[in-house]
Amino acid sequence: MNFDLDVDQRDAAAGARAFFTGSASPAAARAALEGGAVEPGHKALADIGFLGITVAEAAGGAGGSLLDLAVVAEQGGAVLAGPSLVTAARAAVLLAGVPELAALLADGSTAFAVLDGPVDGSHASIDAAGATLFLGLDGGALVVGAGEARAGQPMDATRGLASVRLTDRRVLREDAGELWARARQAAAVVLAAEDLGAADRAVQLGVAYAKERQAFGRAIGSYQSVKHMLVDAWVGVDQLRSLLWWAAWAADAAPDEFPLAASAAKAYAAEVFERAAETLIQVHGGIGFTWEHDAHLYWRRAKVDRLLLGDEAEHLDTVARLAVAGALRA
């Protein structure tokens, strides 16, 4: 058994950490709530090649695995980067049979978004606000087209959420239900990867403050009530990492396990990230409840992500149905 990242994946993670740390931040996420740009932005992600990690080499991508993309996405999540690599993962699956469009995804010359729900009035969809070309499922067919995006008031501005009405459409593939489902599972895994990075950072920030902040004559992290809260958040993060790696690995290496693994990772990410973000605020006390502190930016991301691409209840139901149908690995 070798359930660990390989050297290349560790290097990729380190490189991604350096890139995202220098190009995105919770401060940018805060500014975006008041009209600022989402950082690092679509062009920077395209230039460093992150949008094409899972696009085939023939279409100008890196031909990597979903796990390769997930380890990068985790680093973006840690600093609340946007746009999300969820779209890159999902569109790469949908466009696998359409190399000319996959090439536009990989080189970043077109900003894609994938629509959830009906194409003549979609649900709030990730990074639809800044996209120019949309992919959707229309009567079982995969379609692509231009559209009008209408964004609501953002809770987390880095997610670029908008509802879209397609103004034209072209069928890329009939009978695309299975492909669509697989693409959505890949997206759920990458969202869970971004949540893992964000939750991990939230725990680190909480731990750092608990070592430093004094109350009643000692560091608050020495009190078991505070310590145990942070430990529970950390255990969740550590366990989420295992589910996330398994799910991302299964996408390419064990397709039979992938649907259950993807839903397990997404459902668990919702719970773990929410706990980590709420713990971060609680450990900080009053300062953690201010606009200026970063805690609420992680909390916003957690509260939004848990509902995107299927909420916890939907994915738990999927896990149960698949498990009952015999999908667990023996």
Add this chain to the structure above:
Amino acid sequence: MDFDDNPEEAEYRAHVRALLEQHTGELLHGGAGESLDPATHEAEFRRTQRVLAEAGLIGIPWPREHGGQGGTLVQQAIAGQEFSRARIPTLINHIGLGMCGPTVIAHGSDDQKERYLARLLRADDVWCQLFSEPASGSDLAALRTTAVRDGDDWVVNGQKVWTTLAQVADYGILLTRTDPDRPKHAGLTMFVVDMHAPGVTVRPLRQMAGGSGFNEVFFDDVRIPDAERLGEPGEGWRVALTTLMNERVAIGGGGSDIGVPVETLAAHARDRLPALGPDRQVLARQAVGRAVVASLATRYTGYRRFTVLSQGGLPGPEASAGKLAGTAAGRLVADAGVRLLGDDAVYGAAADGDDTWQGMQAYMPGLAIAGGTDQVLRNILGERVLGLPPEPRADKSGPFSGGTR
């Protein structure tokens, strides 16, 4: 990344499987947990371990000079996985193998090693661990059982409690207070005690789940020869830490589920869901889904720890998270299993007399206490993994007899 055995591991697994197949008629079979009671099936339990020992499958990482196989922790984990796959119940001497034996190896005299270890491996002698007392559980060093030097012997008086397997044990490792005038951690000494010696009284305690896996043990003027001391007088705490570190290795996990395997829950759900109303099925699937996710999260985290062993590493303090999270997942699995019983869920057993799920539900609270309570594990993780400061303590410096406890 992969979940496959490497060639050496695959070869070893095949070797273990072949041996288990070959000896299947001589081995006990039947689930984990409390389903088979070592006290009522003692002879079969001892025979099972002896057969496995003679096949070279017991004491795998122990040095050859002590009757072990000189193998690796990975081989031990593989054998453990194959034992559960073959539905071999927890070995009768699991306390001896996991904790007492390693303590004797680390701190015993040559004579003790010679007399005890080979017999322990074969379950010719069953061992127990006499640590907890009525007034010292998580705070082990507050124990009050005394040992007083008298010529070549020590005379022991006091009481131990929650002692698993004491009712069948031949020997135990016994932590005592030998110098009450020193601070609590400094006045302790460890011994090997003969459980058949005059003055040793074992009384089984009935647990909330109904079984009697643990006991209270009374010591009334029990004489232990000085040659049975483990480590120097006053060094008992250091010796006990060896035992407790080995306990962590033993429960650190290689991806085995605590409680009921999640596949068993899935099969149970397949059988029972159709009998529930449609609205109820929706709710029950939420409970099943949550239990499956928690259980898989723990299992795959165990695989990451197993990978560390496989690459020659040792379990660190983060292994404590495996038991903490595994217990929480086990509770969810047991609770979901009971919910699926519908009207039978409020009874102690289903109409056909099957009490598997109710029994597991009643067993889980004990797991959150035994081998480090959830709260002690959180302290370990908070202090050794996250680096948070410990609570200030007032019990470490003054003499125990002076009230500093």
